[in-house]
Amino acid sequence: MDILVGSLFAGLLIGMVLALVALGLTIIWGVMDIVNFAHGEFLMIGMYTGLLTAQGLGIDPLFTLPVAGVVGFLLGIICYFGFVKFLLRGPMVAQLLGTFGLMLFLRNLALLIFGSEDRALHHGILVGKSFDIGMGIIVPATKLACAGLSVAAFVAVWLMMHRTKMGKALTATSLNAQGARYMGIPTERMNALAWGIGGATVTIAGALIVNFWSVNPFIGLLFTMIAFAIVALGGFGSVPGAFFAGLVVGMITELPGFWDFFTYTFEADWMVDIPMTSFKYMWVYVAYFAIMVLRPRGLFGWKQ
Amino acid sequence: MEAVRNALDFSDFPRLDLIVAGSVGIAFIIFPLFPHSSFAMSTMIQFLMFSLYGMGWNTIGGYGGQVDLGKAQYVGIGAYTTAVMLILWDVPFWVSMPIGMFFSVVWSFIIGYPLFRLKGHYFAIATIATSLVLKDIFEVWDFVGAARGLEISPIKYHPPDFLRLIFKEDVYYFYVILGFFFIGILYMNWFRKSRLGFQLRSIKDNEDVARSLGINVHWAKVKTYAIATAFVSMVGSFHACYIKSIEPEDTMSLDISILIALMAMLGGAGSLWGPIIGAGILIPLKSYLKEWLGAQAGMVGIDLILYALIIMVISAFEPRGVWGIVEKIRRRKRS
Numbered sequence: 001m002d003i004l005v006g007s008l009f010a011g012l013l014i015g016m017v018l019a020l021v022a023l024g025l026t027i028i029w030g031v032m033d034i035v036n037f038a039h040g041e042f043l044m045i046g047m048y049t050g051l052l053t054a055q056g057l058g059i060d061p062l063f064t065l066p067v068a069g070v071v072g073f074l075l076g077i078i079c080y081f082g083f084v085k086f087l088l089r090g091p092m093v094a095q096l097l098g099t100f101g102l103m104l105f106l107r108n109l110a111l112l113i114f115g116s117e118d119r120a121l122h123h124g125i126l127v128g129k130s131f132d133i134g135m136g137i138i139v140p141a142t143k144l145a146c147a148g149l150s151v152a153a154f155v156a157v158w159l160m161m162h163r164t165k166m167g168k169a170l171t172a173t174s175l176n177a178q179g180a181r182y183m184g185i186p187t188e189r190m191n192a193l194a195w196g197i198g199g200a201t202v203t204i205a206g207a208l209i210v211n212f213w214s215v216n217p218f219i220g221l222l223f224t225m226i227a228f229a230i231v232a233l234g235g236f237g238s239v240p241g242a243f244f245a246g247l248v249v250g251m252i253t254e255l256p257g258f259w260d261f262f263t264y265t266f267e268a269d270w271m272v273d274i275p276m277t278s279f280k281y282m283w284v285y286v287a288y289f290a291i292m293v294l295r296p297r298g299l300f301g302w303k304q
Numbered sequence: 305m306e307a308v309r310n311a312l313d314f315s316d317f318p319r320l321d322l323i324v325a326g327s328v329g330i331a332f333i334i335f336p337l338f339p340h341s342s343f344a345m346s347t348m349i350q351f352l353m354f355s356l357y358g359m360g361w362n363t364i365g366g367y368g369g370q371v372d373l374g375k376a377q378y379v380g381i382g383a384y385t386t387a388v389m390l391i392l393w394d395v396p397f398w399v400s401m402p403i404g405m406f407f408s409v410v411w412s413f414i415i416g417y418p419l420f421r422l423k424g425h426y427f428a429i430a431t432i433a434t435s436l437v438l439k440d441i442f443e444v445w446d447f448v449g450a451a452r453g454l455e456i457s458p459i460k461y462h463p464p465d466f467l468r469l470i471f472k473e474d475v476y477y478f479y480v481i482l483g484f485f486f487i488g489i490l491y492m493n494w495f496r497k498s499r500l501g502f503q504l505r506s507i508k509d510n511e512d513v514a515r516s517l518g519i520n521v522h523w524a525k526v527k528t529y530a531i532a533t534a535f536v537s538m539v540g541s542f543h544a545c546y547i548k549s550i551e552p553e554d555t556m557s558l559d560i561s562i563l564i565a566l567m568a569m570l571g572g573a574g575s576l577w578g579p580i581i582g583a584g585i586l587i588p589l590k591s592y593l594k595e596w597l598g599a600q601a602g603m604v605g606i607d608l609i610l611y612a613l614i615i616m617v618i619s620a621f622e623p624r625g626v627w628g629i630v631e632k633i634r635r636r637k638r639s
Contacts, residue, residue: 090623092425094569094619096428100562101614229433289433293421296422
């Protein structure tokens with residue numbers, strides 16, 4: 001029983017962080033209908049920023065979030081004005097391959113600068129501590145804090161989208177760009193803002209993830225695909241959808257735990273032979289494919 | 305006979321194109337007679353392989369306008385079928401290649417049927433997902449060697465073995481793939497003038513109009529996807545015999561899918577010569593960049609950075625590719 005609840009809890013916690021990862025992608029997709037393959041690479045940059053700031057300044061990794069946010073915002077804006085703006089004129093295939101080129105560029109730049117070895121954080125007030133919340137469930141303190149901060153960041157973005165004038169302009173642009181332009185909204189600047197917010201949220205998520213995950217230059221693609229799955233499940237361009245879908249995908253990544261639970265409960269020997277841990281991320285892709293085919297709009301999406 | 309005559313009929317191209325294409329073709333045939341390094345030879349074989357991949361992609365992606373970024377899974381299916389059959393049951397290449405194509409086509413129908421309900425970006429990303437699922441399965445499947453992959457040891461055979469396609473010298477491989485290459489061009493020349501080719505172009509221009517003209521859009525796409533698949537799988541089988549050591553990471557990775565699409569776009573998607581031009585630019589560039597820069601100490605990744613920059617510049621400023629530029633110049637001359 002404790003395996004089940006433990007997996008459930010772990011899935012929820014990681015799901016909250018993954019939801020924050022996908023938030024930027026869904027905003028960018030909603031506003032400009034462009035797929036950002038470099039999303040996971042932004043996350044990787046956020047992880048390196050968190051790691052290096054924490055190590056360089058000797059402060060706790062949780063206080064590096066503002067630095068990561070600023071870096072991500074600038075990165076998003078630079079990418080938009082320096083590159084993505086030109087992609088928008090071309091056909092779809094150029095957009096897909098262009099952001100793929102951006103991904104390759106950032107990944108190999110990181111490889112050139114940081115080298116290919118895994119790096120991890122080993123210090124910080126929360127690292128290594130954990131809570132026992134009863135029923136034999138042990139929650140690592142870092143994961144709990146990261147999940148909490150992710151939710152906070154999520155709520156902040158949601159409030160910005162719905163309560164401020166700027167956020168409403170952003171929403172209007174994503175609903176109907178041409179109409180928004182006629183209403184006097186500077187859509188060009190809104191596009192840049194979407195990339196800025198997208199970059200900032202994902203680098204903050206990266207700075208959170210680096211607390212419990214080691215970083216190397218190749219980590220981006222995995223998170224890009226997870227983010228795609230979350231965005232597809234939640235609906236393209238939907239912010240609350242991204243949150244709930246994040247939780248679901250978090251559960252999917254904890255499938256091996258559930259599998260163990262059912263194996264022990266039913267004492268099913270054939271279940272032991274299947275290496276679930278190696279298939280961990282495959283289920284994310286399968287879920288993604290299934291959602292795309294069965295309900296292309298996703299759970300909360302409005303774009304077809 | 306009609307089909308053969310159509311395939312051999314290049315008369316709708318300007319004479320200049322035909323002269324250039326013919327002389328390049330002859331240059332390929334006599335290329336091994338001239339002194340060359342073995343590196344140049346392997347680059348040449350890579351170029352021919354990738355232009356065949358690109359031709360396959362061009363049917364669905366270029367003429368049909370459906371951006372497919374999951375072609376690597378069919379490279380994998382073809383390569384693994386040939387390798388497994390050769391190692392376990394000693395089946396010759398010329399038998400296992402059609403079987404691999406058959407498997408690929410069956411798989412393409414299974415996933416193509418639901419896939420083509422999607423359009424645009426959604427389709428592109430869903431193809432990536434299927435490709436990654438297949439790669440993950442192959443990475444844990446012990447029968448095909450899991451993540452270690454398979455190795456064809458050439459010692460067991462007596463090269464040159466034309467049945468199993470095991471050779472010591474690259475020249476043999478070069479002529480085999482060159483043969484495929486010419487057949488591929490003829491097939492593509494037939495395809496673009498076939499009924500399906502015209503249907504696809506009308507689907508690309510306007511799907512609703514195509515449907516109202518009585519074209520079964522979904523079925524046309526699925527069929528073309530299977531054709532593209534067969535091309536890719538065929539070269540995948542060749543890849544297994546040529547490289548002799550295959551693993552999921554380098555036969556089925558996303559990078560290969562992207563490279564295939566990129567070449568066709570760089571050369572000019574939706575034209576007969578496009579993928580060949582694209583492969584001719586990109587493959588030598590990639591391998592020579594790696595040779596010159598990648599091996600140097602402290603410069604890991606710099607070749608791929610340059611390569612990525614080239615991708616970015618092309619897609620931002622000349623998304624219609626080299627062939628697009630040629631056509632623009634021609635149009636300007638005429639008017």
